[in-house]
Amino acid sequence: MVHETLAATNAVVTLDVALPEAFWHWYVTMNMWAKSIGTGLIFMLFLLLRKNSSEMSGLRTPTIIVSFIMMNVFLLFTLADLHQPFRMWHIFFYPHWTSAITVGAWMATIFVGLEFVMAVMMIRKDKCTLTKTPTETFDKILFWVTLLAIPVTLYTAGIMAESTARELWQMPTESVQMILAATLSGSAAILLLGGSKLSDETKSFFASILGLSALMAFIIYMSEYIFGAMKSEEVAVILEYVKGHGEYATMFWIGQWTAYILPMILVALYRVSKSSAMLNLAAILAIAGLWVVKHVWLIIPQLLPLS
Amino acid sequence: MQLGFLVDLHLCMGCKGCEIACKVENEVPLSTWRLRVKYVDVGTFPETKRTFTPLRCNHCENAPCERICPVSALHYIENGIVNIDKERCIGCAGCVMACPYGAIYIDPETQTADKCTYCAHRIASSMMPACVVACPVEANIFGDLEDPASNISKYIQANRDVQVRKPEKGTKPHHFYVGASQAHLNPLASRREEGYNLFNNITHLPLGGHH
Numbered sequence: 001m002v003h004e005t006l007a008a009t010n011a012v013v014t015l016d017v018a019l020p021e022a023f024w025h026w027y028v029t030m031n032m033w034a035k036s037i038g039t040g041l042i043f044m045l046f047l048l049l050r051k052n053s054s055e056m057s058g059l060r061t062p063t064i065i066v067s068f069i070m071m072n073v074f075l076l077f078t079l080a081d082l083h084q085p086f087r088m089w090h091i092f093f094y095p096h097w098t099s100a101i102t103v104g105a106w107m108a109t110i111f112v113g114l115e116f117v118m119a120v121m122m123i124r125k126d127k128c129t130l131t132k133t134p135t136e137t138f139d140k141i142l143f144w145v146t147l148l149a150i151p152v153t154l155y156t157a158g159i160m161a162e163s164t165a166r167e168l169w170q171m172p173t174e175s176v177q178m179i180l181a182a183t184l185s186g187s188a189a190i191l192l193l194g195g196s197k198l199s200d201e202t203k204s205f206f207a208s209i210l211g212l213s214a215l216m217a218f219i220i221y222m223s224e225y226i227f228g229a230m231k232s233e234e235v236a237v238i239l240e241y242v243k244g245h246g247e248y249a250t251m252f253w254i255g256q257w258t259a260y261i262l263p264m265i266l267v268a269l270y271r272v273s274k275s276s277a278m279l280n281l282a283a284i285l286a287i288a289g290l291w292v293v294k295h296v297w298l299i300i301p302q303l304l305p306l307s
Numbered sequence: 308m309q310l311g312f313l314v315d316l317h318l319c320m321g322c323k324g325c326e327i328a329c330k331v332e333n334e335v336p337l338s339t340w341r342l343r344v345k346y347v348d349v350g351t352f353p354e355t356k357r358t359f360t361p362l363r364c365n366h367c368e369n370a371p372c373e374r375i376c377p378v379s380a381l382h383y384i385e386n387g388i389v390n391i392d393k394e395r396c397i398g399c400a401g402c403v404m405a406c407p408y409g410a411i412y413i414d415p416e417t418q419t420a421d422k423c424t425y426c427a428h429r430i431a432s433s434m435m436p437a438c439v440v441a442c443p444v445e446a447n448i449f450g451d452l453e454d455p456a457s458n459i460s461k462y463i464q465a466n467r468d469v470q471v472r473k474p475e476k477g478t479k480p481h482h483f484y485v486g487a488s489q490a491h492l493n494p495l496a497s498r499r500e501e502g503y504n505l506f507n508n509i510t511h512l513p514l515g516g517h518h
Contacts, residue, residue: 082397082398087378087398088397090397091397094395096377096379099401159375163404164407164478165407233495304494306408
């Protein structure tokens with residue numbers, strides 16, 4: 001909707017035009033970004049359990065707490081993005097199961113509930129009747145939480161797939177991007193959390209995950225950037241926003257460099273130098289850059305006129 | 308019964324009577340629309356002409372908005388209309404993201420999604436939609452698509468160039484056009500460069516949201 005004030009009459013002329021603004025803005029970026037870190041940390045904790053459980057000792061409690069906090073950030077921004085946040089309960093009492101939003105809300109709630117149980121158990125050192133120690137119970141629950149983390153990570157891709165109007169968001173590309181965002185930010189976060197508690201071997205392992213996630217995500221973005229326009233008129237127009245002098249071109253490349261290119265280079269250098277500072281910098285850049293990358297990809301398809 | 312719309316663009320003269328009737332009937336707030344008559348100027352001076360296309364919800368048989376709505380606020384009613392329950396809507400804007408026709412908006416007053424309902428409340432009282440009544444040239448043809456004797460069915464049978472918007476999306480719209488060109492139906496075929504508008508110094512009003 002646009003309007004113009006005519007000086008002579010002081011009248012406002014209101015014109016009906018295609019709705020031009022983005023409806024899902026940075027609240028939704030925060031949602032996706034925080035969820036990636038929250039579920040990514042669970043994936044990494046599970047990998048650590050399978051790879052070298054002796055290094056889990058000092059990491060269970062801080063990792064589950066950070067993941068729990070990030071998941072609550074995700075839920076908070078999900079709620080804040082609703083135009084009627086006090087009606088959120090409708091999603092549980094009037095669920096519509098064809099909607100990825102509904103499925104995701106239910107799974108995320110169960111996921112966060114389990115995380116809460118795990119965090120309380122570790123803090124209170126509760127013993128479960130079926131196991132000898134709290135850590136044993138924690139590790140048993142972790143398996144199921146990791147399984148649940150997969151659909152919790154992917155459901156946003158489902159929402160994007162159901163957004164029929166937004167040609168740029170395609171399945172299965174978005175699913176892969178969501179998982180890679182989780183492995184990228186999860187590995188980065190656990191490297192920062194683990195610090196000196198992690199052995200060099202484990203650090204190298206997570207550094208490899210970080211570097212490879214960045215590489216694969218970057219390849220997918222570049223594939224879309226170069227070839228996307230050849231398949232769809234709408235995608236071609238959307239990608240103009242990140243090409244040349246496009247409105248989001250600078251932000252797009254800041255994101256690609258910060259989230260993917262620089263972390264890849266730093267991880268490669270770490271493998272030669274074994275400098276923890278370099279690895280920490282890669283992790284921080286990856287986490288920060290992921291927000292920018294997600295934001296650009298969220299906004300640009302919404303700028304297209306649909307009517 | 309499956310209700311549908313057909314607009315004969317040969318007849319439409321762009322008077323915007325339907326648009327005004329819709330605004331009044333449904334109390335549609337400024338900065339939003341349920342029905343919009345799009346103007347597109349085509350050709351090169353002096354060989355130019357202006358085309359008019361009434362745009363509204365397509366009440367798709369395979370509606371993406373109905374599918375993505377997490378609380379069934381958007382739902383089908385028996386006559387094929389995709390209706391909306393504003394009391395149930397949580398304002399997630401999923402439907403806004405899903406609708407390929409840009410026909411759904413967030414009402415700035417109620418903070419819920421809203422759109423054309425083919426005037427379901429009038430139909431329930433055996434009245435025609437407000438836009439149909441207002442059209443001076445009967446360019447809006449409304450009726451039961453399943454009834455071969457209805458005006459709309461006869462129109463579809465009689466005209467070869469019946470089209471829908473964005474058929475590639477697989478939404479199966481219940482809204483048809485006769486006499487449409489790409490300029491009418493494809494928003495990318497009639498993109499207007501910034502600064503080249505009928506009015507100067509155009510600014511945007513904030514749209515139905517709190518961001």
